[in-house]
Amino acid sequence: MLLFCGLSFSQTTITGSVVDDNNQPIPGANIIILGTSTGTVTDFDGNFTLTYDQDPPFSVQASSVGFESAQEQVISSNQFLTFILNEGTSLDEIVISASRTPESVRESPVTIERFDAKDIQFATTPDFYSSLENLKGVDVNKGSLTFNAVNTRGFATFANTRFVQLVDGMDNSLPGLNFALGNILGLSELDISSVEILPGASSALYGANAFNGILFMTSKDPFLHQGVSAYVKTGLTIQDEAGDNQFHDFGFRAAHAFSDKFAAKASFSYLRGTDWFASDNNQYTLGAVGTADAITPFRSGPAHDGLNIYGDEVALAANGTGQPQNLNEVAQFLEANGILPTGASALVPAVNVARTGYKESDLTDYKAESIKAYFTLNYRPFGNNTEVIWSSKIGKGSSIYQGSNRYAIKDFALQQHKLEFRGDNFFLRGYTTIENAGDSYDMRFTGINMNKVGASEWFGAYAAAYAQGAGQILGGGGNPGDPAAQSQLHAGARVFADANYTPQPGTPEFISLFNKVTNDPNISTGSKLVDESKMNVAEGNYNFKDLLNNVIDLQIGGQYRQYSLNSSGTVFTDYDGSIDYSEYGAYLQGIKKLMDDRLKITASIRYDKNEFFDGSYSPRLSLVYAAGENKQHNFRASLQTGFRNPDTQALFIGFDVGRAILVGAAPDNLDRRLPNTTLTGRDAYSNSYTLTSLQAFGASGGTTSLNPVNGTGITPLAEQEKVTAVDVGYRGKISFLTVDFNAYYNTYDNFSAQKFVVTPKTGSVTDASGVIDIATGNYKVFNVYTNSSADISSYGGVIGLSTKIAKEFDFGVNYTYAKLDFDQSTDPDFSAGFNTPEHKVKVSLGNPELFKNFGFNINGRWSDKYFWQAGIANAMISARTVVDAQINYSVPSMKSTFKIGGTNLGGKEYQSAVGSPYIGSQYFISWTINN
Template sequence: MKMMKTFLLAVALLLGAVQAWAQNGTITGTVTTNNEPLIGASVIVVGSITGSTTDATGKYSISIKPGTYKLRISFIGYETQDHTVTVTAGQTTTLDVAMVEGALVGQEVIISASRRPEKLTEAPATIVTFGAKEISELPSFNVGELLARQKGVDYVRSGVLGVGINVRGFNSAFNPKNLQMNDGRLSTLIATGLPLGALSTVVKEDVERVEIVLGPSSALYGPNAHNGLVNTISKDPRTSQGTTVALGVGNQSVMTARLRHAQVLSKKFAFKLSAEYTEGEEFAYNDTVYFNNTAFPTFTGGAVPARFTAIPELDLDRRFNSLRGEAALYYSITDDSDLILAYGGSNSNNIGVTNAGRNQIKDWQIHYLHLRYVSPRVFAQVYHTISKTDDTYAMNQRTQNYISFRDAGFPEAEARRRAMNEQWFGISPTIGVALNRGALFRDDSRRWNGEVQYNNNFAGFDVVVGTQFQRDIAQSYNTYLLDAKGAIVIDQVGFYAQIDRSLGNGFKATVAARADNHDLYGFNFIPKAAITKTFKSGTARITYGQGISAPTILNLEANIFGGLLLGNGSGYTLSDGTQIPGLKVEKISTFEVGYKGTIGKNLFIDVNAYHNTSRDFLSPALNIATNGRTVTQRGGVPMNQVIPGTPATGAPLVLTYLNFGNVQTYGADLGVTYAFTPQLSAALNYSWFGYSLDKNDPANDGNKDGRVTDLDLPINTPANKASVALNYSSSKWFGSIFTRWVERYNFFSGINVASETIPELGIRENARFGRTFNYGPLGGFVNVDVSAGYRFGKVVTLSGQITNLFNARVYEFVASPIIGRLYSLELKVNIPAIGSKK
């Protein structure tokens, strides 16, 4: 804990420095529209992260050092305004602003691209965003549905509950390459690095906005901001007081109830709390397990041999439910510095798709405790995350285990009891042997995170610097990790910096870099650079950035199905002396050009083109005991000590992960929004993706079968996709018509295959392939969604939505059901705060 104590000491010193800051002046005023207060408008000091938002009366206040500053006032749906003010020590400068409707997009202020506020059009990255207004007009409990409407995002629906996103290729059923955060906090599982998704603690009504950065963001956010970043920002209770109650119903037995309450108690204290309970039933889909009673199936195509039997998953439970909630207490230390203490928790039951089959998620709990200090110059945080489940299991492995006992003549009760941990290899209860083939996944993992960030302007240079600490404590009780001797503890420390400099004539240069050190995969340096040119109507940019996808604890220390699949954190030795190196990080380098801007007052354009070079891919699980060789050691330790019961001559079968490959990918995204009126707008999004794979390069032979094919480097994204939306929102009525087209594409992820017929690879459409069934390519559909709602005054809102209006039988993701039509109806009551004090 020495590193943690050092970090906390640094936070304390920074807090002391803030209290000793020189005497400031104050900028205050009221932001209005049509003589009414505008609540939640952003007021920032250009070139810094100093700023404020307007309260329930439209007022704002900023404490700042004496000097002359440019203030930028913005709010989604209104034209951004810039004003120059002069601040004198100990005095108050008043600036009142009247906002004008009309700028529906492009004028937002975002923070994710540079870790400080900046105008969306001026950010040195491709970034898309949606806010509280769009979220409030979505008649669904699932905010993730709005990700389908964002440019450049690969969106898939895997059921009533499940949605997934990816950016710019290389998706999988187990994808940790897009970093997801909530209020600066990692929203990922400890051992797998996967986004929390359905396990999240966030309630829809508490989301202020979501910002999605397309492309690598590791220079500022660290490992696994590889393809992109999804940053969710919650509401401040001081600018969103009141109580909201939402009740929703839909087909598939969906019911949801949500509550949010926020209140200002005094000038110093405010709090908020939110809660949700949602339940329903997934579309009917029984995934098939192909079982071989004497060995694991190795068949890879063609006619199904008689010894392979197709069996539905044992005890499949399609019901899902989740209980989640958060609470936060805000304390204003000074007029412009806050201390925020937050807690969140969730308990979830559902079906999870993996590269090796499907998991029955049983009472999986997530908890966090988060302390933040926020001021104009200093941001500091420390938080603790807990992940816990005792009864989650792999449905395919449990089914195989159960059938092995049942077919050998064991009693039903014994077959079920032993199926969670063992598989029987034999022909009767007395002739055969039981081997450890555990299907149970227990998790009792924790993560500690700390961060200190400082920003300032020095001689015309805007500087952001920070340091982060992370300690992962993964514990599976030897059910899916090599942790029989105790929890796996891994530390990593990162240092990052970004410098912006105006070059005159609208040009700005940005450079950023990050240095990371990890206990297992060592040191990495990650640079980023950009040049932007701002015109009157928009900004052009050229960007270079790197990203890394770090091996997860699961990649490094897996122990799945009784040691059949092992992590590769320390390398292997084969019986002929061959050395298999331990994993290192996967890397991507990206060049990107783009333009964001408006034409006139009504048309907004965002276009980009990019080229990626990716290397050292993390492979799927591969058998390294080939050509008669056995695996004798893992990291210098004999295999019979790693997995008890392994023959002294070595393990004849070990599945693990390797690094391999080098591939060029490229593409372009186009987004166009046109505002017919302040209430009515249309949006068009289009994305194209391509790649170049050298099939003569043996380094690209990921599965080590002696040839390079599409199975080695699965791209797993459509070459073309597009969407068109028509959106309407007035004081009373709101609604949308959204149409999404996704081109057919092949998808390969572990045992999951969704592909057209490829004879040379033994793949046939609508036939079994290996251990799963191939239903054919993903995509190849057009979906139409419609929604409408009406506000009865300022208190009651009624809205409804039909997803997949024409009931297209859509197969969007592997190991998932056909997605049919979904209905939802939502009643929302907003009760303003009464008697609150400011």
């Protein structure tokens, strides 16, 4: 009892308020006891209460983004403190991702972008994740309403395996599919404390695949951010193809500190709407590598294969199987069996014909849905300096994902569970990630396998109807061979065949067949994706700075990952059970300040080992120098290397996407059977011809030679992909302008490349049998993973300027330049996939207090045209200009903020990638309480 009284007596409670230099309250300001991790944040009215288990005197600091921090001395309990914060700059913001230790943006050794709760409040998009596109140097590829892929510095895809996304230290990527599903399974906007983005190689601290950059999302601490908050949001999406559709979004967060030792929080959010429709009906014919595919407008002929039409791949064409190869041969067969009258086949041309196929909108309901829940229990057993955290993050969603095909992501689930111990100088965490593909399916193979059913009857009906119509034209004195007549005959034959043998969307026959195919994981008859892969991670970090009396900031850390791939043979070659493998890494970093703290030197090195490859070292050295009387001019330079372990797909995939079969390059994968064929990965890598030689062979009518892949460098991945990155930059304030500039130059070794090869089914590339297979269509196209020996580099720069206009309006403008340096002739079969505009300009204008409680914000973006290369198709993406805006009104008495906004206000629809939807406009209204 005496001990308890003593502890109670030693507690000091202080209250206070934080206002700006116009005496306006600053909600969400951070209040912290200097030299400790004890703190809180101000409420909606700028007020706070803080209890500290020590007697005065001690110092308290108040800080908020965009303001200079201030300190006050506490000399007695129950003291009331008033902090007046003067306006500052974004250079004073504190970040932790660049060096794994708190530092201001101006001191960061690399360029860094930051987005926090205040930015969310004034964001011009309905979801904060999309607003990241307004940050300089950041690209967001929009694949659907809920799935957007963040990237920096090129080589972008929707999967984006070169870019890492962390949520409270947990890798948010899917263990089997290797990419983060945007924010569909991430954090609620109510629980976001900050988002930090490091463009460029970050492997020295964060390991494999932090190659193009890394994104950190940090949630709010329940000790600091207590209470209940909520939001509700609704609006419209407007698109020419989809029309006008409503969406709804709501969420809440509750956090409470039950004592100074125990706190908990729970957050939940739910979004549902209608996704953007993809409706590109043009046909893309595989062009020369490095060039755009040949595009044939819809509908050019009876064998047209539309990009977003599925099932029209089922066609009569030369295939070396001995089956009827064109419409005339079908008619001859029907005539020989007495189904067509004698001589009817003579009226039917020898042309290829494809089934009609289904539009993408026929094969998905375009439901966009995201359900996210996050729970944490926080325990401080020894005061504020040590904390034990258990967290569980559970998400479920529906969206559209685009890779080599388009996939309907239905009820996809991801769960992560973490136990973490952390203190002022260390952390130790372990977590598991478990994914479940739910009812997801491949839309292309849904259409293909639906149209395989009744195919022979359909083609027979088509040929019969064509012959009958041709006979009627001939009997009437016309010429059925006239092009106009042929077009009419094909159209009539298609209508007749579809009416009798193609189940129409919405009918019971269609629904029954659709359900059968999408619940069948066998790719030859169905389209269901099965994926229940897992990933277990253990990692830790310790900072020795206190033991070294702050002479040097010295950190050591490490990580271990274990993958367990389980797709039941639908994605990977795991036909006979799960595939398990592991990788590990360790790093050392030192930070030293010299010359009156003007010069900051950071040096680090990391070693990583994947069980299929030799170990790899990633060193980094950076210098930051603060010039000027007040250290207001900050110059930095860094030299670092990064590496990229092949992802799970590059190692073990065995997946038929129609255009080709994807083949992983792990040693254990080469002798496994690949889907829809008797061939193995070893056949693809050792008994194949290059794609460029096949294209030349076809263009010459078979007079040029076919080149075997042996000797061309197309071999299974043998080395990790590596990058050497040089980065220089400046941050500072010049007169009234805040300036942030950086430039980089990256050179790549052993670039991980996917290349198409053509493999004879029965013949050999060492003799004429292989050529015969190619000439007769008896071959398979594979997409293999290999290292390119080409000289590949990229370079660019970003400059951002920000200032105040008329002392009230925040104005910013930035420009990004990005360029790939690669000579296609040095590796003709290599598809670089840079997929990034060369020029981008972004502009922002806003005022959080235009008049009392009323603010606004406007963002404008312009992107140059760029070339998109991917497995689905290659094409130029048009330049675009997009304007987003919002107005907001706060009601302090209700602790509420109301917002009305819209995206793409000009209404001109744009596309991020070939095959993806054209993005229309989105309008929204929201009500946020107590955040």
